[in-house]
Structure formats: C-alpha cells, structure tokens
Amino acid sequence: MNQKTLTKLEYDKITALLEEQATSFRGRQLCRRLKPMTDMERIDTAQEQTAAAFTRLIKKGRISFGDAAPVEESMKRLEIGAALGSGELLRICRLLQNTGRAKAYGRHDTQEESADCLDIYFEQLEPLTTLSNEIDRCILSEEEISDDASPTLKRIRRSMDSINEKVHTTLNGLVNGSLRTYLQDPIITMRGDRYCLPVKAEYRNQVSGMIHDQSATGSTLFMEPMAVVKLNNDLKELYAKEQEEIQVILARLSEETAGYIEEIRTDYRCLTDLDFIFARGQLAMSMNGSRPILNEEGRIHIRNGRHPLLDARKVVPITVTLGQDFSLLIITGPNTGGKTVSLKTVGLFTLMGQAGLHIPASDRSELAVFHQVYADIGDEQSIEQSLSTFSSHMTNIVSFLKDVDERSLVLFDELGAGTDPTEGAALAIAILSYLHDRDIRTMATTHYSELKVFALSTPGVENACCEFDVESLRPTYHLLIGIPGKSNAFAISGKLGLPDYIIEDAKMRLSEQDISFEDLLTDLETSKRTIEKEQDEIQAHRREMERMKAQLRQKEERLEEQKEKILREANDKANAILREAKEVADETIKNFHRFGKENISAADMERERERLRKKIKDTSSSPSLKTQKPKKEHKASDFKLGESVRVLSMNLTGTIRSLPDARGNVTVQMGILSSQVHISDLEIMEEQNPFSTSRKKHTGGGKIKMGKSLSVSPEINLLGRTVDEAVSELDKYLDDAILSHLNSVRVVHGKGTGALRKGIHEFLRRQKHVKSYHLAEYGEGDAGVTIVELK
Incomplete structure (x- = not known):
C-alpha cells in the first residue's frame, strides 16, 4: 500500500488513536507499525482477533x-x-504478575462461554508464581532489598542497627555534655559515611577526633570524636558486608530466573501481542464499530458509515454501494456538501478493514480487499485554482495510472478541476472511461455537468450527490446514490442577496438543454425524497405491525395458560366434589343396609338423614366453589387516598396509597406488603373510614371507631420488636394517629445496633402522610426516639 495514499486518507491518525489504547512499549510499537494487508487469510485472522x-x-x-x-x-x-540488577529483576517480576492477571482474565468463567482465537495466547502464558513471589519478597524497590531476603542480610542489618544506636547514644552524650560549648550547633551530621559533630574552629584542640570537612568560611570543622571512631569503622565494615550479601542475593535470584528464560520470553511476546489485539478491540468499542464482511470480488456496501475522525455526535452516516451493479460512482453537488468526506470514508474504511480494524458502520457492511488504493485528494479546496494546482494533480494521477489494475481502488477528488472547464470535463471523462473499461473500482467527485450526463448514459456508471438544503444554505451530508447533484448556484446566490435581475439574466444565458437538465435533476431529487419518505413510513408501519403481532401472540399465550390453569383447578375441584359425593352415597347405602338389618328407631334414622343433609349443604356452600364478590360494584371515583379496603382474593385489609390508573389498578398497603390490585377485587370497608368523603352517613360503628382513634397515645413503644413486627404496628398506629388529627408522634425504638431505627426510617420515608421525621433532642430520648411530623 503506497505511503502517499495512507497520508492523504489520514490513516496515520487512526494508528495514533490505536496507539493510545495500548499500554506496553511493544504493543504501542505494533499499533504504530500496523499497515493494511492484502492476504485474505491474514486479514480474516486479524478481524477475528479484533472481534474476540x-x-x-x-x-x-x-x-x-x-x-x-x-x-x-x-x-x-x-x-x-x-x-x-535489582531493577531488572523487579521488571521481570512485574511482567510475571501482569501475566498472572492476564491468565486469570483469559479463563472462561462458565462452560457456556465458547472458545475463541485468543485462547491460544492466554494458554501460553506462564505466571511463574513461585519465582515472582520470591523476587517480590526479596526486592522492595530498585534501591531497597528486604531484610528477609536472607538470614545473613538480616543479621548484618541487625548489627548495623545496634552500632548505629550506640553511635547516636555516644554522640548525644557528647552534644549534651562535655562538648556542648565547643559546638557550632548541638546536632549530629554525616560527612561521607561517618558521623560527625560541627565544632567551632577555635576549639579544634579541645576536641579529640578526626577532621573530615569544614564549612565554606572555615569557622566550623566537622570532626569525628575518637569515642565513635571504632564504632564508625565497624559500621563501615558492615556496610561492605551488606553490599556483598546483596550481590549474593541478586546472583541467587538471577540463577533462579535463568531457569525460565524461554517462558519469560513467551510471556513477554504473548502479553504484548494481546495488548496490541485488545487495543484494536478497545478502538472498535470507542468508535462503536462493527466487523466488516470482506470479499475479493470488489464489492463495497457501507451501511451508515461514519468517518472515524469526525465528531461522532455531529457526523451524518452515509450509505455507499460500489462494485455490485456499477464499478464507477460519480459524486456531484456544491462545495462543502460532503463529497470529499464520502470519498475519504470509503478509502479509509478500506484501509482499516484490511488492517484488521473494525469500522464505525452498521453490521453487515461489506468491504473489498484491494492490493492498492490510489487517491488524488487535494488538501485544500479553492474557487481560484492555478495551473500549478492542475499540474500537481495531473502529475499524481499519471504516477499511478500506469500501475492500476483490477485489484485497485481509485479515488479522485474534483477530477479535471483547475483548467478550462470544457477541456477539464473531456479529460475527466477520458480518464474515467479508461478505468471503467478495465473494470477498476473508481469513485470521483466533480462539478462538471458533462460527467453527470456521462454517468446517466454509460452502463456500469452511477451518479450520486450530497444533499443540500437550499433554504438554510447548509449541506445535510446525506449521500443519495442514483441522483446527480445540482450546483444550486442560482438558489444559493439568491439566498445570499444577489439581485433577482442579475440571476434572471444569468438564467437567460443558459441553453434550453442546460435548463431542462437541471429541471430533470430537481424532479429526480424530489422523487427520490418522496420515495425514501414513503419507504420509511412503510418500514415504521411494518415495525408497528410486528410489535402488535408479538403483543397479541404473548396475550394469547397468557390466556391459554390461564385457561389451562382454570380448567385444571376446576377439574381438581370437580374430582374432589365427586369423591366427596361418592363417599356420602357409599355411607348412605351402607346405613340403608344397616337400618334394614338392625332394629333402628325412626328417630335415629331421622337424625342420620339430617346429618347427611347438613353435610351435603356444607359441601355445596364450600368457599372453594364460590367466588367472593364485593357487596356492591365500585367505580374508580369511589376510591380515595387513605381509605381502608379489603382485598377479596387475599382476604386482607389495607389502605389505598394511590388513585386508580387508566386500567383500574390501585396501590394497596397491607402492613409491610404493598401490591397493585384491580378495583374489582376490592371492597370499601365503610366502618373503618369515618371521615371518608364517599360516605353519605356515619354509622354507630364509625362513631365507636372515631372515639377510639381520638384516644390514641402520642407515643408508640416498639422496643424488642423485629423490623417487620415494628413496621406492621407502626403502620396501624399512624393510621389511628392521622384519624385523631395528631400533628406529631414519638416512636420509641431504642439505640441498640441501629437496625430497628434504620428499618423504621426506611418505612417512614415512603409514607405520603409523613411530613418529616428526625431523631429526638438530647434529653428527650436522643437517638433512641424518632419524632414524626404528620401532614
């Protein structure tokens, strides 16, 4: 792949983005050196790795x-x-630790996870845990070896610590004792590797010791007192022994490492290869990319492709087809309309796909494998182009026209521009005809109307344009294949304020053929938009139909399940009734025979008959055979917030927590249980709602309940309760408190572990009738009591 094309299509910026995803030196190096491949097998392997x-x-x-x-x-x-050295061993240790983490990452957590092409890399990794643990135990950093690296080193350092302590004790005694008046400062300092004291120069004869240094002014001498000379000598010998032992330790660790040279090389190679592969996967994630389908037949079909170097939030996806029904695509339209971006997108996607990278496009996008991609794309676009510009473009075109073949992709930007329009158009058509006759996949952008006619009249050549909104004078960047683009020069000039009489004069200078051709383009573009809009509407209706069919199918399945359940339950109940009836019949016949044989009185027989009649009546009135219904039908408007109801299907009482929705469902709080219930399954409990707005009159029971609630205590004690018990009691208590018009209540829960307080606070947080709550002040119960303000 020629370097000039890679530069013009900005392929190096893609590899720079890829390099940012890698973490290792060799991984970044592989990213930087990644080039498009031409071997189909190698490309497939790279794409499979990226996908994995x-x-x-x-x-x-x-x-x-x-x-x-x-x-x-x-x-x-x-x-x-x-x-x-310690640094080298430490780097090997980190490599092995990274190997261990990568090995664990590469394992399949479940048997359902299928193997992939990366397993071979993870399987080759050898963490060498014993070796890495030993290095990690012995070497703390590049400058520090652990005391526990060897018994000898530990003994030497223990001796050094002992001598150091003696030296400091001795010097501290001198600093605070006999030598204090002779010292410049009462401190201990180091000169070289010897402990010294800063002695005033005039007292050098009063202090017995060795001079190691002096200050810049000569007023201070750094002297080693004779009392610590031997200790310092001993310390120096121990320093030397320490360094010798460290070399012994490093030699031992190096010898152990030498036994795994090939394993470490393999770990390094596999880790960096995986780093390179996962960098490609990470880039695909960041671009929301997909794996392209590759072919060697020259077919390109990019679906909703987004140029990877443009802002993903602003770039408009394009759909491009080439090589199936036509091998030459000519894109026309005004400047800044997105023609060059479309050209670069196709070229860059081709390079990315052949480099094993995913492309930012929809699934099932198809790319062809080309042996060469040639691009003549100007770095700048200007309405004033000189002969030198034309010459440079033509030089570039000439350089690759002699090398192109059927396995090449050729991209032209503004082909033939920069010279006389008539000659430029003729030259452009000649070049494109030469490539088209050789069946070479080619894309070109142009302003020339002659090329639009060439595309319309030549089999295997197709027009395309980048849509432009004349009203806003902005391009939409949508690529429309099959329609040639208009320059829109007159419309744009009019919008920008050019007088109408000038525009009309310009139109008069156009030939009838030009005007007809432009009108044809307008009609084609309008038709294209209408067709696309209708297709979108058809697709939307189709999706809606599929959704409704799926919902209907699910509903039918649920009804079928309910039907089977009802039939099964009815069958079970019927069998139970038949079984019981059979037992009664058997017992009746048995008694009949017994009454016939024995002398049984008529009174006994009547009692037995009454017992059987009662049993049959109890069986027929069994709750299992009846469906409970509310005493009267309720409307949605009958239900009010806070109203007490009975849930018939569950035989539980509760409180309304939400008004009925469109389907007639309300939220009912039953102790700690909150459930959605249909109003047909509810019965309003009149006697428990003395203040219900739906009541026409108050009963005696309501008055009794009201009298009870008015006597509610302003405090509830929940000490010793579990969270569930406490919440259940508190729920009932708050209902009574609200009915009693209490503004605030005290909830005693104690301190303890805090679990009960936390559960109560969580319950209070969900209650609509609770205005606020807080812990009591100091002296009022502190953290053991919660004050609840009611609405």
Whole structure:
C-alpha cells in the first residue's frame, strides 16, 4: 500500500488513536507499525482477533497488560551467566504478575462461554508464581532489598542497627555534655559515611577526633570524636558486608530466573501481542464499530458509515454501494456538501478493514480487499485554482495510472478541476472511461455537468450527490446514490442577496438543454425524497405491525395458560366434589343396609338423614366453589387516598396509597406488603373510614371507631420488636394517629445496633402522610426516639 495514499486518507491518525489504547512499549510499537494487508487469510485472522477482543471487553470489561518493559537484553545476560540488577529483576517480576492477571482474565468463567482465537495466547502464558513471589519478597524497590531476603542480610542489618544506636547514644552524650560549648550547633551530621559533630574552629584542640570537612568560611570543622571512631569503622565494615550479601542475593535470584528464560520470553511476546489485539478491540468499542464482511470480488456496501475522525455526535452516516451493479460512482453537488468526506470514508474504511480494524458502520457492511488504493485528494479546496494546482494533480494521477489494475481502488477528488472547464470535463471523462473499461473500482467527485450526463448514459456508471438544503444554505451530508447533484448556484446566490435581475439574466444565458437538465435533476431529487419518505413510513408501519403481532401472540399465550390453569383447578375441584359425593352415597347405602338389618328407631334414622343433609349443604356452600364478590360494584371515583379496603382474593385489609390508573389498578398497603390490585377485587370497608368523603352517613360503628382513634397515645413503644413486627404496628398506629388529627408522634425504638431505627426510617420515608421525621433532642430520648411530623 503506497505511503502517499495512507497520508492523504489520514490513516496515520487512526494508528495514533490505536496507539493510545495500548499500554506496553511493544504493543504501542505494533499499533504504530500496523499497515493494511492484502492476504485474505491474514486479514480474516486479524478481524477475528479484533472481534474476540471486542466480545471479551463487552463481557468482562477492560484489562491492562501493564507497561511490560522489554526483557530481551536481560535474557541474553542470563544466558551468558551474568547477574541481573535489582531493577531488572523487579521488571521481570512485574511482567510475571501482569501475566498472572492476564491468565486469570483469559479463563472462561462458565462452560457456556465458547472458545475463541485468543485462547491460544492466554494458554501460553506462564505466571511463574513461585519465582515472582520470591523476587517480590526479596526486592522492595530498585534501591531497597528486604531484610528477609536472607538470614545473613538480616543479621548484618541487625548489627548495623545496634552500632548505629550506640553511635547516636555516644554522640548525644557528647552534644549534651562535655562538648556542648565547643559546638557550632548541638546536632549530629554525616560527612561521607561517618558521623560527625560541627565544632567551632577555635576549639579544634579541645576536641579529640578526626577532621573530615569544614564549612565554606572555615569557622566550623566537622570532626569525628575518637569515642565513635571504632564504632564508625565497624559500621563501615558492615556496610561492605551488606553490599556483598546483596550481590549474593541478586546472583541467587538471577540463577533462579535463568531457569525460565524461554517462558519469560513467551510471556513477554504473548502479553504484548494481546495488548496490541485488545487495543484494536478497545478502538472498535470507542468508535462503536462493527466487523466488516470482506470479499475479493470488489464489492463495497457501507451501511451508515461514519468517518472515524469526525465528531461522532455531529457526523451524518452515509450509505455507499460500489462494485455490485456499477464499478464507477460519480459524486456531484456544491462545495462543502460532503463529497470529499464520502470519498475519504470509503478509502479509509478500506484501509482499516484490511488492517484488521473494525469500522464505525452498521453490521453487515461489506468491504473489498484491494492490493492498492490510489487517491488524488487535494488538501485544500479553492474557487481560484492555478495551473500549478492542475499540474500537481495531473502529475499524481499519471504516477499511478500506469500501475492500476483490477485489484485497485481509485479515488479522485474534483477530477479535471483547475483548467478550462470544457477541456477539464473531456479529460475527466477520458480518464474515467479508461478505468471503467478495465473494470477498476473508481469513485470521483466533480462539478462538471458533462460527467453527470456521462454517468446517466454509460452502463456500469452511477451518479450520486450530497444533499443540500437550499433554504438554510447548509449541506445535510446525506449521500443519495442514483441522483446527480445540482450546483444550486442560482438558489444559493439568491439566498445570499444577489439581485433577482442579475440571476434572471444569468438564467437567460443558459441553453434550453442546460435548463431542462437541471429541471430533470430537481424532479429526480424530489422523487427520490418522496420515495425514501414513503419507504420509511412503510418500514415504521411494518415495525408497528410486528410489535402488535408479538403483543397479541404473548396475550394469547397468557390466556391459554390461564385457561389451562382454570380448567385444571376446576377439574381438581370437580374430582374432589365427586369423591366427596361418592363417599356420602357409599355411607348412605351402607346405613340403608344397616337400618334394614338392625332394629333402628325412626328417630335415629331421622337424625342420620339430617346429618347427611347438613353435610351435603356444607359441601355445596364450600368457599372453594364460590367466588367472593364485593357487596356492591365500585367505580374508580369511589376510591380515595387513605381509605381502608379489603382485598377479596387475599382476604386482607389495607389502605389505598394511590388513585386508580387508566386500567383500574390501585396501590394497596397491607402492613409491610404493598401490591397493585384491580378495583374489582376490592371492597370499601365503610366502618373503618369515618371521615371518608364517599360516605353519605356515619354509622354507630364509625362513631365507636372515631372515639377510639381520638384516644390514641402520642407515643408508640416498639422496643424488642423485629423490623417487620415494628413496621406492621407502626403502620396501624399512624393510621389511628392521622384519624385523631395528631400533628406529631414519638416512636420509641431504642439505640441498640441501629437496625430497628434504620428499618423504621426506611418505612417512614415512603409514607405520603409523613411530613418529616428526625431523631429526638438530647434529653428527650436522643437517638433512641424518632419524632414524626404528620401532614
């Protein structure tokens, strides 16, 4: 793939975006070096890898492979028997730790997860946990080795700590004792690796010791007192022994690492390969991309493609077809209409697809594999183009026309521009005819009307245009295939304020053929829009029909299930009734025979008959055979907030918490249970609602209830209750308090673990009749009491 085309289509910006997704040095290097491929098998492999990474990222989230610093130099040193430094060993340890995390990420959590092409990479990873744990135990950082790295090192450092303590004790004694008056400052300092005291120069003879340094002015001498010389010497020897032992430890760790040279190389290679692959998957996610279908027949069908370098929130998707019914596509229309963007989108998608990258387009988009992509796209568009511009474009075209073949894609931007329009149009048609005759896939943008006629009159060539809104003077960027674009010069000039008489004069100078052709373009564009609008409406109606069919099918399935359930329950009840009837009949016949054989009195026989009659009556009046109905039919307007009702199907009482919706469902609070119930399953309990607005008159029972609620205590004690018990009692208590017109109440729940208080507060938060609640003040119960303000 020639570098000039990659630059013109801004392929390097895509690889820069890809590089940002990688974390390792080699991973970023692979991203930077990624080039489009021409071998179909390699492209398919790369696309499959990207798709597998994309799927794993969706299911398991993002993974970091760490910086994965190169280890090859360290491995070569190990091969010749050299010891590695602490920094090198630590980098190998981090590589192995990253390997362990990647290995865990690569495992399939369930048997349902299917294997993919990335499993081979994850399977090759060897975390070498024992080695990494040992390095991690011994080396704390590049500058620090752990005391526990070896018993010898631990003993040496313990001795060093002991001597250090003796030196400090001795020097502190001198600083605070006999030498205090001779010192410039009462401090202990270091010169080299020796502990010293800052002695005034005039007292050098009064202090016994070795001079190691002096201040810039010479007024201070840094002297090592004789009392600590031997201790410092011992300390220096221990420092040397410490360094020797550290080298022994590093040599031991290097020897252990040398046994896994090939495994570490494999880990590094697999980690960085995975970093590169997952960078492609992450880029596909960020672009909302999809895997293209690739072919070698030159077919391109991009569905709702979005140029990846434009703002995803503003870019208008385009649909482009090439190579199926036509091999040459000519895009026309005004400047800034999106022609060049369409051209670059097709070229860039082709390069991305052949590089193994997903493209930001809808599923089932199709791309062809080309051996070369040639592009003549100007960096700037100007209405004043000089001969030099034409020459540069023509030089570029000449350079690749001799190399193009049937496996090439050619892209022209403003072909033939920059010279005499008649000659430019003729030259453009000649170039396009040459490519078309050789069946080379070609796209070109132009202003020339001659090329529109060429496309209309030549088989295998198709017109396209970028839609332009004349009213707003803005392009819509929609690509319309099959319709040539208008320049809209007159309309744009009029909107911008050019006098009508000038525009009319210009129109008079156009030939009738030009006017007819432009009118034809207008009719074609109008027809195209009408057809597309009608197709959208048809699709919308079709989707609505499918949705309604699905709903109807679901409804039928639910009805069928309910029908089977009702029949099954009815059958069970009928069988039970038959069984019971049979038992009664058997018992009756048995008694009849017994009464015939034995001398039974008429009174006994009558009692037995009465018992059987009562049993039959009880059976026929069994609740299982009756459906409970409300005493009277209720309308939706009968139900008020806070009204007490009985849920017939559940045989529970509750309180209305929401008004009936369009379907007749209301929310009923039954203790701690809140449920949606249809009004046909409810019965208003008149005696429990003395203040209900739907009541015509108050009964005696209502007066009794009202008298009871007026005597409600302003405090409820819930100590020792579970959360469920407390909430149930509190719910009933609040109902009584509201009926009693109490403005506030005290809820005693105690402090304890706080679980009861939390459950009560959670319940209060959901109650519509609770205005606010807060913990009591100090002296009123503190955190053990909650004050509830009622509406």
